[in-house]
Amino acid sequence: MAAPYVPFPVVDHQGPLDLEKQSVEVPGTKRPGQTAHYRNALRDLVDLKTKDTPHNLREAFENGLAIAGPNAPCLGERKLISQDPVRWSDTFEWQTWETVDKRRRALGSGLYKLFQDGAVSPGALRTIGIWSRNTANWQLTEMSCHLFNLVTVALYDTLGPDAVEYVINHAETSIVFASPRNIPALLKLSSRTPCLKIIVSMEDLSSEQKGILTAWSDSRGIQLMTVSEIEASGRQNLIPPLPPSNESITTVCYTSGTTGVPKGALLTQGGLAIAARGILSDTGDLAGRPFVQLSYLPLAHIFERVMEIISITVGGCIGFGTGDPLRLVEDIQILKPTLLPSVPRVMNRVVSAAMAASKAGGIKGALFNRALQVKMANFHKNGSTTHAFWDRLVFSKIQAVLGGRLAFMGLGAAPMNADSVNFLKIASNAFFVLTGYGMTEMCGCGTRTHPRDYTSAGFVGPPCIGIEIKLIDVPALGYTSEDRPNPRGEVCLRGVPRFLGYLKDEVNTKAALDEEGWYHSGDVGEMDPKGRLRIIDRVKNIMKLSQGEYVAIERVESLYSASSVVGQLYVHGDSLQSYLVAVLVPDPVQLASIASVVTGTIVALENQEKLQKAMLDPRVVDVLLKELDKEAEKTGLQGFERIKRLHVTSVQFTVEEGTMTPTFKLRRKEAHAKFKQEIDAMYALGEARAPSHL
Known part of the structure; x- marks a missing residue:
């Protein structure tokens, strides 16, 4: 019998904390035309040899299970009660960690058996497509693939039907998990996607729905199944999970190319596990608090994917809302998340709505402006984000919109105005409102502001603990590593989270990765004296x-x-x-x-x-x-x-x-x-x- 898994602790920085020096130059690495290599100065570099950290996504789940315990909630969602009129449940229904563990083993066994039986073609990578809004079954499907080294390929609506067709064929995907609304689109494409053999409905279908879609699928030579059917098959034919592999490809994450043809970045289990660990570092102030995450950003994008891996790693729980942007605030207020990954486009609306009170005039406007003035002055003085009187009188309303118990807000995917970031910090009352810089090719991990650095707005922080960064000259744009007062240049990154290359695309792979393993981001950055990166330009017009x-x-x-x-x-x-x-x-x-x-x-x-x-x-x-x-x-x-x-x-x-x-x-x-x-x-x-x- 295997020894019980001993989880790694979520620890804060040990020893004196010097925020005046957040990244350090590696001695002997400075060369003409580039800076030295920068590493995080507050923590040691983390890689696949580091102890006390998950090294793959299977270990990440085991870590979370050991922390949370089998009976704790893991995945939850609001259920659709009525289609006409549309009505959702006013609570989240939860599956425990033990239930999710059993289900991922059953679903993974059922999927692996389909490949063993030849019902689906393995192709080059044994890919599993997912085309659905965020649901518990989305996360469950990916977790099941982790056990058998199957490779997920996420499809998302903004790519358009032509791109979906391209991705299915390019990744040789013979089985796609899809929401019921996307199944007709897949069937319409089927004559142009000959590799597609099975479509799996992410949700159970009514007898009428299943009859119509099955007849249509049969006419196209495609088998229609449901998640529960594959799960049932797996339970009857449980297969021991394959040995975990840190270096195995776990997902092909497609990004838009300059010509409109998506590029498939090959990401590994170790890369995603280390990326999550890097973003999680120095959050020890959250110890003892529940990790409750709302999943509303598309799981096809790497930012949401890696944030959910963080929640799993620390034994948290993830709630999947309606998927309707108009019901986002409703989802938040029902779930009351403590962890909220978000993007500037959404949070800017929160800021704008709140700041409207400053122009209201009268007593209401005067109170808001006074509260804002006092809290912002305290924040700039010592980093304080709380005020007993003004929080209760003014900012409690904003905090209630965000659920009332927010502890950690992660902002990614795009830059955000520094004033707006600082407003969120003082208005939300969250412990951490952190911004970062990452990309698909680095598993969403690159840099991240330090939780205790209250002067970080406008920056994206020092390198994460699993990443090295350097800046190389861009003469055409006038940026050099010798610029004063701060070195500037194209941001290059490397580390375990770095992708292996683009699927079947040697030209773009060679353009992005050099012979020393550096990924050339195309972004221009500037490193300030405290060792914090700021993104200032693009090398190309993307x-x-x-x-x-x-x-x-x-x-x-x-x-x-x-x-x-x-x-x-x-x-x-x-x-x-x-x-x-x-x-x-x-x-x-x-x-x-x-x-x-x-x-x-x-x-x-x-x-x-x-x-x-x-x-x-x-x-x-x-x-x-x-x-x-x-x-x-x-x-x-x-x-x-x-x-x-x-x-x-x-x-x-x-x-x-x-x-x-x-x-x-x-x-x-x-x-x-x-x-x-x-x-x-x-x-x-x-x-x-x-x-x-x-």
Whole structure:
């Protein structure tokens, strides 16, 4: 009989804590054109040889089980009570750790048997597709795969049907777990995904649903099953789990490429386990508190995935809400989470709603502003986030919106304004509001602000304890490792969490990974004297919106420019905003025609005064935006890639003024500087509704 698992402790930093030096240069690693290698100065580097830490995802589960105990809650969800009208239960129904342990073994056995029996093809990696909203069965499916070294491939809606087809074929995925609403889409794609043999409904189907979908599946030569059916098969044919492997590939996590073709990053069990451990470090102040996490960010994205691994590792529990953004606050208030991974796009709404009180006027506005002033002054003085009087009188309402017992908020996927981060710290009353920097290729782990560093807003912190970082010169953008007062350059990372490469993509793998094992992120960073990283630019024109979606700006511009209304076009994205704006120099012939129709008078091509006036007419701008949206619809641009606000001008971009290169390519920084006032004004208006014709 195996010895009982002894869990590793969640410990704070041992010894004196010097936040003036949060990362340290490794001696002898400085070379021309790059900084030295930076490591976390407060903790030793963690790798697969480190004791007292899980080394794979199976050990992570065993660690959590040993901490929580078999009868503690593990996975919970709200149940849909009624479809018409839509009504959800007002409580979370929980499965214990013991139940989840038994279910993952049964489901894993059933899945492995399908491969053994030849019902599904192993392909190169024995991949299991998952296309569903976040549910307990999503997490359970992935846990079951960990036991048998099966490889998950998460699909998400923003990739679009063409990309789903591409991913299934590229990963040679012959079995896909799907929510009932996605099953018809898979069946429609089936003629173009010959490797797909089995579709598994993530939820039990009514007899009517199952009859219709089974008939349709049979006509396509695909078997339809449910999770409970595979589980039942596994219980009757339990298979001992395979020996755990730290280096085995556990998931292919697809990210959007610059050409629109997703790239599949190969991530290992050890990489994800060490990434979770790195993000968890120095959170000893949470010891003895329950870890209750709300799962609402898509599990197909690496940030949510690694945060749930953290909850599992420490014996916490994860609640899966409705998946409806309009019910997010309701989910939070019912669950009352202590751990909330979130993104700036969501938290900015909380900040904006709360700050509206500062403009309310009267006693209410005066009280809010006084409370904010006092708490912010205390915070900047000594890091204090609590105040007995003002918390009870003013900020308790904000805390109630977030469930009332929040202890740890992790902000990732995109940068957030420093003032907003500090407001969340003093308003939420959470122990930690931490920001970090990571990417799929590093299992979501790179840097993370220290819990006790109250001056960290605007930074993404020192390297996590499993990561090394260096900055290399970017001469084309004027960033060098010798810059003063702080070194600057492209951020390169390595460590156990680093991906192995992109599936079947040697070209992009070689472009991302060098011969020494460094991942070249494409982000430009600056290291401050305290050893904290700040992200300041991109090497290439790919940017991330506030909700975490990547946008290849030049590609978007190119697609829009096929429209006949475009003379010149500059598309702009801001990582603190959730949408794109643009500056359009319209084709004068098209402008004259549109202006004539809109105004009901003849606007001649040579009448510059009337053309100038037309460009200021909101009705004309609306028609031009609708014309651009027709091009977006035709070319299949995703919602987050579409222009939401438009500034129309006759002022062209030119080589002479420096906004165009001699080869007539747009100089983006100069273009932004030229129209900064107009761009700021568009963002001040907020996101517009989609044009009425779509």
